Amino acid sequence: MKRYGTGLAVTVMAGGLAGAVQAAEMGAVDEPIKLAINEWTGQHVTTHVAGEMLEAAGYQVDYVTAGMMNQFQALADGDIHATLEIWSSNVSEEYAKKVAEGTVVEIGDLGLEAREGIAYPAHVADLCPGLPALDALRDCAQVFATAETIPMGRLVDYPADWGTPGADRMTGFDLPFKAVPAGSEGALITELRASTEKKSPLLITFWQPHWAMSAYDVKFVDLPVGNEACFNDPGWGSNPNATHDCDFAPSRIFKAGWAGFAEKWPAAYEILAAYQLAVGDQQPMMGAIDVDGGAVDEVVARWMSDNEDKWRPVVDAATR
Incomplete structure (x- = not known):
């Protein structure tokens, strides 16, 4: 897979994140945390890495298929508990409405340079x-x-x-x-x-x-x-009659959760808030899935097994 990237290198920047994570109560470990699965492979990788970390901490995780544009009502209702890869360039107005009404909360940048x-x-x-x-x-x-x-x-x-x-x-x-x-x-x-x-x-x-x-x-x-x-402003740029006569805005990629998440699963919230991903780490896993035909759970599980020293400190910092 090195032809597609830099290899399956560190995904969670443990050294920088572990110190920022606060140990917390586990909360409702008998109830599954439901993570949204959207339409693209990178999001599947992002979400399964997060899910594996939560399971390693002692939580149950369910993956729920949800459209990127229509997932926010389910998030607000608590039918889904977190979504891990929101692109600012494509986020719907519904997201802003849910944040404003307090039913959805942002839980930090994912760290991808997109x-x-x-x-x-x-x-x-x-x-x-x-x-x-x-x-x-x-x-x-x-x-x-x-x-x-x-x-x-x-x-x-x-x-x-x-x-x-x-x-x-x-x-x-x-x-x-x-x-x-x-x-x-x-x-x-x-x-x-x-x-x-x-x-x-x-x-x-x-x-x-x-x-x-x-x-x-x-x-x-x-x-x-x-x-x-x-x-x-149509008056900006080369075309006085239209907007969007420019490049895409630099995309910010971030995570969000149901407003009741932190109270119900405090340590899990700390883990997801600290979770980061890098382009050079995500792309090779995407290639292993889309080019080499690997299953998402198998590709991610292999990375987790090979790199426990890279993600375990984040989990431990939230649960001990």
Whole structure:
């Protein structure tokens, strides 16, 4: 798996976190802690590592499938107790409402250094000279046209229930592209694989950390730095008639929980609040699952077994 990252290195930064964790009561160990499972592999890895840590502390854990955009009502109701990988760029307004009403609480950053943007496999620069400059897309949009988009180019956007960030950029920059939502994360990967194998043109909305960034040599288009003025004021930027004529805002990735979590499972709350993940640690596990066909629980369990000295101090600091 080293071709996809730096190897299965430390995921929990024990030395820095253990000192910040406070020993706490265990709470309701006879009741399972329900962790949300969303639609992408990285989130599965993130959540299972957290679950393994909670189980090592003596808790029961259930994994509950929940859509990223519609999980917050279940979180507010206590039907789900924590969600471990929320991306600020895609979080719904429902999340802010639940936090404001006090039924959902944020439990700290996950620590992933992330990026999202308009991207392409490296070979596409040969088909559209001038990339990664934005104006290159304006000049060669027809290269990306398909039967469903002609005469416009095609952008493969995120699945519909992830929002429309790619479409927003096509409108914002007034580019002659039609954004077509992918059916799933797997569909995005299929597009990348096919483009790489056939050396065909592809423009796609994508993100890191993801094993495919290395596997398919994915590059980002250079866009003006994103900021709040760009997202809210049409007068900002190159297009006076639209917002989002800039790059994605730097993504903050964080964790949240049911408001009653800390009271019901105090030590578990301390563990999840301290839990951190690094891009170089998550991506290889994603590759072991999506490329090599490993099961999420087996890949994560192997890491846990091989690196107990890296995560055990965090668990111990919360429970002793």
